[in-house]
Amino acid sequence: MSDQAVTTTEAAAVNSPARTLPSRGRIGMMCLILTESSFFAIFVGAYIYYIGKSLTGPYPDDVLRIPVIATICLLSSSLTIIFASRALRAGGVRLFALWWLATLALGLEFLIATGFEWHHLIYDEGLTIHTNLFGTTYYSLVGLHALHVTVGLIAIALVMILTVTGCVDRRHAERIEILSWYWHFVDAVWVIVFLTVYVVGR
Amino acid sequence: MATTIDHSLPIDGAAETRDRPALGRVHEWVVTVDHKRLGLMYIGGGLVFFLVAGLQASTMRLQLAIPEAGLVSPEMFNRLMTMHGTAMVFMVGMPILTGFFNYLIPLMIGARDLAFPRLNAFGFWLWAFGSILLYFSYIGAPGLYGAGSAPDVGWFAYAPLTERAFSRGSSTDYWIIAIFLTSVGSIATAANLVTTIFCMRCEGMRLNKMPVLVWLALVVAFMMLIALPPLSAAQAMLMLDRLLGAHFFDTQAGGSAILWQHFFWIFGHPEVYILVLPAFAFASEIIPVFSRKVIFGYNVMVVASIAIGFISMSVWAHHMFAVGMTAAGNSFFVTSTMLVGVPTGIKIFNWLGTIWGGKVRFKVPMLFSLAFLFQFLIAGLTGIILAVAPFDWQLTDTYFVVAHFHYILVGAILFMIFAAIYYWFPKATGRMLGERLGRWHFWLFLIGFHLTFDTLHFAGLRGMPRRIYTYEPGRGLEAINMLATIGVAFQAAAVLCFLFNVVKSIRKGEIAGPDPWDAWTLEWSTTSPPPEYNFAQLPVVKSRRPLWDLKHPEDPDWLYE
Numbered sequence: 001m002s003d004q005a006v007t008t009t010e011a012a013a014v015n016s017p018a019r020t021l022p023s024r025g026r027i028g029m030m031c032l033i034l035t036e037s038s039f040f041a042i043f044v045g046a047y048i049y050y051i052g053k054s055l056t057g058p059y060p061d062d063v064l065r066i067p068v069i070a071t072i073c074l075l076s077s078s079l080t081i082i083f084a085s086r087a088l089r090a091g092g093v094r095l096f097a098l099w100w101l102a103t104l105a106l107g108l109e110f111l112i113a114t115g116f117e118w119h120h121l122i123y124d125e126g127l128t129i130h131t132n133l134f135g136t137t138y139y140s141l142v143g144l145h146a147l148h149v150t151v152g153l154i155a156i157a158l159v160m161i162l163t164v165t166g167c168v169d170r171r172h173a174e175r176i177e178i179l180s181w182y183w184h185f186v187d188a189v190w191v192i193v194f195l196t197v198y199v200v201g202r
Numbered sequence: 203m204a205t206t207i208d209h210s211l212p213i214d215g216a217a218e219t220r221d222r223p224a225l226g227r228v229h230e231w232v233v234t235v236d237h238k239r240l241g242l243m244y245i246g247g248g249l250v251f252f253l254v255a256g257l258q259a260s261t262m263r264l265q266l267a268i269p270e271a272g273l274v275s276p277e278m279f280n281r282l283m284t285m286h287g288t289a290m291v292f293m294v295g296m297p298i299l300t301g302f303f304n305y306l307i308p309l310m311i312g313a314r315d316l317a318f319p320r321l322n323a324f325g326f327w328l329w330a331f332g333s334i335l336l337y338f339s340y341i342g343a344p345g346l347y348g349a350g351s352a353p354d355v356g357w358f359a360y361a362p363l364t365e366r367a368f369s370r371g372s373s374t375d376y377w378i379i380a381i382f383l384t385s386v387g388s389i390a391t392a393a394n395l396v397t398t399i400f401c402m403r404c405e406g407m408r409l410n411k412m413p414v415l416v417w418l419a420l421v422v423a424f425m426m427l428i429a430l431p432p433l434s435a436a437q438a439m440l441m442l443d444r445l446l447g448a449h450f451f452d453t454q455a456g457g458s459a460i461l462w463q464h465f466f467w468i469f470g471h472p473e474v475y476i477l478v479l480p481a482f483a484f485a486s487e488i489i490p491v492f493s494r495k496v497i498f499g500y501n502v503m504v505v506a507s508i509a510i511g512f513i514s515m516s517v518w519a520h521h522m523f524a525v526g527m528t529a530a531g532n533s534f535f536v537t538s539t540m541l542v543g544v545p546t547g548i549k550i551f552n553w554l555g556t557i558w559g560g561k562v563r564f565k566v567p568m569l570f571s572l573a574f575l576f577q578f579l580i581a582g583l584t585g586i587i588l589a590v591a592p593f594d595w596q597l598t599d600t601y602f603v604v605a606h607f608h609y610i611l612v613g614a615i616l617f618m619i620f621a622a623i624y625y626w627f628p629k630a631t632g633r634m635l636g637e638r639l640g641r642w643h644f645w646l647f648l649i650g651f652h653l654t655f656d657t658l659h660f661a662g663l664r665g666m667p668r669r670i671y672t673y674e675p676g677r678g679l680e681a682i683n684m685l686a687t688i689g690v691a692f693q694a695a696a697v698l699c700f701l702f703n704v705v706k707s708i709r710k711g712e713i714a715g716p717d718p719w720d721a722w723t724l725e726w727s728t729t730s731p732p733p734e735y736n737f738a739q740l741p742v743v744k745s746r747r748p749l750w751d752l753k754h755p756e757d758p759d760w761l762y763e
Contacts, residue, residue: 024317024401031393035427042435042465046450055456130447133456140442140450 025178033185036148040189043144044196047137051201054132060202063125070113071194074149077106078187081180089173096176097163103183104160107153114146138197145193148186155179235319236734237304240326242630244301245623247330251293254337256697258286260690263654267687269675279671280354285336287357288377290611291473292384293333298619299480300391303419305630307395309725309732310413312404312741317397325390332383339376353377356669358470359440361451361462366444375444378437385430392426395419404724405742410504411763413723413746414497417504418483421511422476428515429472436465460525467518475514478610479507481578481618482549485571488625489553491721492568493560496759499552500746506545506552513542523594532591539589546582550575565719566640570621573648577613581606584659599669602662608655620647620700627704628718632730633711639703643696650692657685722747 051060084099118139121127129139159179162168168176231239262282265273274282304322308315316322339352353373355364364374399420403412440462442448449455451462490497497503519527519535527535553575562568584606588594597603620643627635661682666673673679717726727749728737745751745759 021401021403024397027397027400028318028393031396031427034424035389035393035431038428039431039435042432042468043439046439046461046465049458049461050456053456129442130449133449136442136448136450136457140439140448144438 023174025175026181029178029181033181036185036189040144040192043137043141044192047141047196047201050133050137054134056132058125058127058131058134060134060138060197063121063127064198064202065117066198067113067117067194070110070117071190073106073113074110074187074190077103077110078184080106081183085173085177085180088168088170088176091170093163093169096168097160100156100160100163104153104156107149107156107183111146111149111153114142114149141193142197145186145189148189152183152186156183235315235323237308237316237319237322238630238732238734238736240322241301241303241305243326244297244304244329247333248294248296248298248301251289251333252298253697255286255289255294256694258282258289260694262286263687263690265671266673266683268684269680270672274671276671277351277354280356280669281352283669284353284356284377288336288353288381289333291357291477292381293336295477295611295615296384296388297329297333299422299477300388302480302484302622302626303395303422304391306626306725307398307416307419308402309629309728309736310416310723311399311402311407312724312737312743313398313402314736314740316394317401318394321390322394325387325394328387328390329384332380332387335383336376336380339373339380343373343376344371358466359462360466361440361457361459362453364440364444364462365452366447375441378441378444382434382437385434388426389430392423392430395423396427399423404740407743410501411743411746414486414500414503414507415483415723418479418486418507421507422479422483425472425476425479425511425514429469429476432465433469433473436462436469439465460522463522463525464519467521470521471518472514474607474610475510477615479510481574481615482507484618484622484625485553485574487723488567488571488621489556491625491719492563492565492571493557494563495556495560496747497552498555498558502548503552506548509545510542510549513538513545517542520589520594523591524598536589536591540586543582543586550579550582565624566635566637566644567621567625569641569644570617570624573644574614574617574621577609577617577651581609581613584609597662599667600662601658601666601668604668605655605658605662608658612651612655617647617651620644625719626725627707628714629725629730629732631708631711632714633707634714634718635707636703636711639699639706643699643703646692646699647696650689650694650696653689653692654686655689657682657689661686717749720753722749724748727752 080099080102084096084103087093087095087099127135127138129135156179159168159176231243234240259282261274262279265271265279304316307313337352343351343353351371351373353359353376355369355374355377359374359377362368399412399416439448439450443450443452443457449457451457451459453459486497486503517535517539519531520539523532523535584602588597588603588606624635624640627633661679664678664682666677666679666682673683714730716728716730718730719726724741724743725732727741741748743751745763747759751758751760
């Protein structure tokens with residue numbers, strides 16, 4: 001008996017004309033985002049649970065200032081990365097490099113602003129992770145997010161280097177887009193962290 | 203009747219391998235990204251830790267055989283208990299089950315490897331080093347008195363016992379880092395499995411044509427993606443508490459010890475289902491083949507699996523009835539826990555429906571599967587009993603609970619792991635696993651299992667608490683504990699039979715051929731063991747049983763599905 005039932009073209013015609021399975025990169029990145037969301041959910045949950053439970057000061061409404069500029073920078077970097085991704089898809093590597101550089105700069109600005117905020121809190125207000133529950137939850141949640149921003153920036157910087165050395169072109173548009181999903185995720189998490197820490201928590 | 207396709211390519215890789223020196227062959231295994239080798243390494247590594255953690259359990263059982271025995275100190279008992287629990291979940295259950303999925307999924311969906319082979323190798327080595335790190339704590343973690351000491355805070359590591367003030371030295375840090383590493387490895391594997399199943403299926407393998415095992419792997423992988431991070435997150439918080447002086451679980455600074463319990467069980471309960479769903483998966487492949495029937499109610503089976511995945515995410519606090527939650531909280535978790543019995547019951551009826559009227563072949567894999575059905579039913583029933591909050595208040599932290607969850611972990615999961623090993627061993631090695639020793643293994647293990655864990659229910663009903671290193675005479679517990687320990691001897695003898703059988707069969711077992719069980723899924727269409735590329739020509743399938751179609755062209759399945 002031959003291998004007909006399993007391999008004939010007839011079978012292919014009956015069952016599955018021109019299948020399109022999703023690309024591995026997209027599904028893989030979705031999995032990463034799903035699992036990271038679960039990780040963040042626990043930290044956000046802990047933050048909300050401990051709002052107002054600090055036994056000693058300083059308390060959030062005494063020391064927290066809303067990071068307006070940093071937030072604007074980070075959220076607009078989501079736009080610039082979309083422009084970059086579109087530019088590359090259309091084949092405009094130069095335009096892509098420009099928008100990509102803008103994304104990198106905006107992300108860096110966010111990280112620097114967080115650094116200044118922490119410096120202010122630690123040296124001027126005397127709030128550390130050890131001080132009270134607010135310090136514990138604040139530094140761990142904002143720090144966890146900042147860690148993700150850092151990882152994203154490292155990836156973006158790597159792509160930037162590859163672009164400058166001429167290794168990135170239109171064929172990489174899909175990979176760039178998948179990387180941008182991670183960046184959008186980091187931004188979306190910031191919206192939640194921002195609402196939790198600076199709106200609900202104050 | 204030639205029922206399989208010739209999958210040999212002109213290049214003969216096997217001959218090349220045979221001539222390599224031993225070191226070269228070890229090197230090949232270390233650097234491999236082949237899903238089959240990684241799967242086998244997962245299963246082999248898991249079995250090694252199974253022996254270690256099993257010996258630890260036997261030591262505890264010996265200590266408890268008679269009242270006020272002095273075999274181990276209380277401190278050592280705590281370490282044994284912690285390491286046994288932690289290892290059996292993270293170093294035995296998880297790797298063996300992911301190992302099987304690693305090995306089988308690409309073969310079953312007609313792919314040449316997982317979606318990200320290098321990520322797969324990365325996950326395996328994270329697991330391996332995490333596991334070694336956990337056991338290294340025996341010599342590497344100075345405790346309070348300067349001597350090396352393993353973690354001793356229980357596998358659940360309840361706060362505030364794990365805080366710096368109460369757990370001196372670094373043994374708890376070892377626990378945190380080791381489990382964190384293996385969890386990251388498992389998450390990587392889960393992402394890999396999901397991507398493989400969505401993106402790598404062969405021609406004609408639509409989602410509803412996949413074997414039930416693949417569906418269950420998909421559910422398990424999603425559960426791992428969602429349920430493992432809470433543990434990692436809680437461990438990160440505990441690490442901050444211990445190393446940087448944060449206050450997450452520090453009750454003196456307003457932190458909550460209960461929050462740890464919630465976080466732990468948000469992971470911990472889905473984890474039970476992550477471990478038991480693969481057992482369901484094996485049963486759903488083995489029972490039809492040995493009943494010579496199509497699986498009964500494929501669609502219902504799949505829907506029930508997904509339902510279990512969802513419901514099991516919302517039952518975690520039934521581990522915490524004794525904490526003192528609100529009445530509404532208790533009622534919610536009682537209800538959701540009982541609800542999970544519905545899809546599970548559906549599955550049991552479907553397996554029975556598959557056997558019903560079938561031409562049952564009582565080979566070793568089927569024997570283990572039948573015992574699984576019976577034992578899983580009982581474990582489920584005691585689970586429903588424990589879901590009743592007032593009953594749980596009475597019996598929480600007694601041996602009734604220990605007996606209940608060992609009925610799942612041993613009676614259901616371990617039995618199905620053995621079944622799966624007997625069933626797929628011929629595929630992986632090309633040789634059959636001996637039937638006679640297999641029967642010895644089965645019957646000895648069955649007797650030992652029931653001697654140990656049936657009796658422990660009664661120890662619990664008589665009020666014997668968990669996690670104690672000894673008990674007083676004259677409380678009616680002596681005979682029960684002695685019987686339970688005798689059961690361990692039977693189980694140990696069974697495991698020795700099994701190991702001897704494996705060693706013997708690898709070298710001298712009967713040659714299996716590609717399809718020794720006359721099975722129907724794609725892994726049996728290629729040679730045993732499969733070539734590195736799995737299929738010379740990627741298969742095209744038309745039904746859920748492609749090999750049935752191949753063997754019975756006059757009556758193919760795709761006419762009816």
